[in-house]
Amino acid sequence: MTTIQPALADELREQALRMGFSLAGIARPDASAHISFYRDWIEEGRHGEMAYLSRPDSVSRRADLDTALENVRSVLVVAHEYFVEDPIGVPMDPSRAVIARYARGDDYHDVIKEKLTALAQWLGERTDRDLSARAYVDTGPILERDLAQRAGLGWFGKNTMLINPKRGSYFFVGVLLLDVELPPDEPFVEDRCGTCHACLDACPTGALLGRDETGAPTIDAPRCISYLTIELRGVIPRELRPLIGNRVYGCDICQEVCPFTLKFSEVTGEPAYSPRTELDGPPLIELGERLLSLSGKGFLREFAASPVTRAGRKGMLRNVCVALGNWGSEEAIPTLASALADAAPLVRGHAAWALGQVGSSAALEVLSSRFEEESDLFVLEEIGLALGK
Ligand code: SF4
Ligand code: SF4
Incomplete structure (x- = not known):
């Protein structure tokens, strides 16, 4: 274990912002507070056909970051924004296809992983030590958004998205596990949704179920258009087909109506996320x-x-x-x-x-x-x- 002065945490956050991330925070690598909720969610079968989420090794590693990186001491959590405007006429024109915003450009995994790897290299050079680090962008068995909440990046909205009060929710979350001791940020504990229920009202399939007794937002994933159009390999239930409208890959409706995205979303500066013509409301x-x-x-x-x-x-x-x-x-x-x-x-x-x-x-x-x-x-x-x- 190596202990380094707290000022390094500020430098690391600043470097992350310079590299194009819009938010950066640090969390302790403790077992996830939401892991019991996650286990319940799996046991109730709410993950639908996403079998990889229920594999025992996947569940246990989500609880213990040490198995992902030996001697992990801190977790840097970053947000990378992907908001793009809809082309004119979309989504209202039923003859045009709507693709979720995050999927109109290039795949984000490589983009973010490359930046996180560069960030780890910068930190290694800055501290002049042989650093152990591991980057995850929802490919690894890590509850990234849970870590993001613990790193102070935002709260879980009733639409299940992580929402930042100044940036909305159109961002990917990436994490960098580090064997460097850094002072953590304060977790974001407030529920800023308040009495709002715009996302629940707008969801075409009624997939959003509100908060459970612990305050966690719940979703019936097999009813969600994102699940039906992306994860489901088989037949889309007949009764749900009319509710999907012209959405052919994913769904942004519960983000589009959220007052925080309406107020704060800005078009991404990341060229890789610019829409490809063939996926921009074709x-x-x-x-x-x-x-x-x-x-x-x-x-x-x-x-x-x-x-x-x-x-x-x-x-x-x-x-x-x-x-x-x-x-x-x-x-x-x-x-x-x-x-x-x-x-x-x-x-x-x-x-x-x-x-x-x-x-x-x-x-x-x-x-x-x-x-x-x-x-x-x-x-x-x-x-x-x-x-x-
Ligand atoms: S993504 Fe669409 S279908 Fe899924 S919960 Fe949000 S509004 Fe409902
Ligand atoms: S639409 Fe309202 S209830 Fe839903 S996530 Fe946004 S603020 Fe929360």
């Missing part, structure tokens, strides 16, 4: 046709280094079909007809539902023709329901 038909023309591997190549690769080609096409169904325009029929002939039953089934939503005689004709040659039971069921059989 026409649904254009996006659908593009995805249909790609193989699974081709999709990964075409969208390399974009967060949307997490959903995969099938997942993205499934989501686009749902959004086309919610648009309900006859203009979508040719794209949906192609999707109804896709190799993946998941895509065909959601295309069938969408054609049923369009509901015109031309759409029903496409469904009837496919019914004759379809052999997959799920797709047959969707076609049958769409045709009212």
Whole structure:
């Protein structure tokens, strides 16, 4: 263990801000106060299909940072902002696809990890010692946002996001575990949501459940559009499809209505987070046709280094079909007809539902023709329901 003067903590925070982070704080590496809540959340199955969150090693390492870095003494927590404006017409135009803001540019993991690694190098040079450090950006088994609250960066809003009273919530959190003893910041203990419930009222699927008896915000993850369009690998429950609207990857609604983001969000200065044209409110038909023309591997190549690769080609096409169904325009029929002939039953089934939503005689004709040659039971069921059989 090495003890270093407290002034170093100020220098480290300042250096983090110079490197483009908008917030920086220091937390003690104690076991997470929220780990029991996390365990309850897992036991209640609120994590849906995100099985990696419930693995025993993952849960225990979330409680003990020592297993992530031997002799960890301090944790630097940083916030990196990603807010970008919506393009004109989005999200109101139902013929355009909405992608969550954080996913319109390049993947943030590499961007933040690179900065944290540079920061660790700076600290090693500054202290002239062989530093042990480890950077995490939600890839590691660490409850980053919990550490951020303990480092004074903000509180957990009723929308489950970490909110800073002067910056809102459009930021990623990264942590740097250090074997250097640094004085911690005061945790952010106040709940600044007060009587506000704008996010609960605005959530289209009713996924936000308010605070539990301990004051922690709770979410029914399997109802959340972010989960349904990104993490869920299979069929989107029928009753939830109409509630998804034109959101094809993630959802920002509960942040968009929050008074703190409305007041304080500023467009990010990070070039890597600038929206790619093809992910900045593209026409649904254009996006659908593009995805249909790609193989699974081709999709990964075409969208390399974009967060949307997490959903995969099938997942993205499934989501686009749902959004086309919610648009309900006859203009979508040719794209949906192609999707109804896709190799993946998941895509065909959601295309069938969408054609049923369009509901015109031309759409029903496409469904009837496919019914004759379809052999997959799920797709047959969707076609049958769409045709009212
Ligand atoms: S991300 Fe969207 S669906 Fe999920 S809780 Fe927030 S508003 Fe609801
Ligand atoms: S919208 Fe209101 S209740 Fe929801 S997180 Fe923001 S301040 Fe809290």
